[in-house]
Amino acid sequence: MPAQFQDYWDKNIDRWGDKYLDISHGHEAFDRPAWFTSIYNSTIGRIERRLMKERYRRTIAFLDKNIEPGVVFSDLGCGTGIFVVEAAKRGAIVNAIDFSESSLATTRRNVEANAPNADVSYIHADLQDDKPLPESYVALAMGVTPYLTDIDKFIAKAIRSAAILCIQYTDPNHWANRIRRTMPVLDVRSLQYYSSDEVDASYDKHDGFLCWRDKFATGYIDVVTNSKKFHFEKVDYPR
Structure with missing residues (x-):
């Protein structure tokens, strides 16, 4: 995992939880001058807050x-643990997985405060290395792929570990991302972009079956099944 992503998440993980609560994230720390950060958060940041609510x-x-x-x-990439808590409240046995120790610590605090009797395992792992993930029936990767530099390794690892996967991607061909890529100063989080063609090729390579794809924000959300473990065309989709 690139060092700049590790540093960003270690600095900002507690602040990211606020986005889901519709609290201003003007306190998010970017590697930019203070004046730029202020303008960004009062313009683009407002749009991002609305989209975070919809993603939630x-x-x-x-x-x-x-x-x-x-x-x-x-x-997969549990962040603040907001979805770990929600899954635990629904009775799931949960694996909270992240490459950031700060994320896991924040997740643990949120679970202890909101689902104290939950069955949760906290796993420090790189989603792009060759070490296997624990097996699960359902896996979630929201807001993770924009910080991964090897999408094929991630998809291979994720598909091997789960029957049903819900994954969000950022599309390089979306007009807003075209602007970000031509004006890097606007790409405040140094995102990684993956086209649907690239993702589909990786699914085919690793026995993934695409059930649903829907446009969302500047990218898309996929629901994928492991075709060797669980293969049918109708999986409930987060619309």
């Missing part, structure tokens, strides 16, 4: 439809 709604809908008591659920 869709993810909760996905959990509602696919999590039952006793189901093993993995949050």
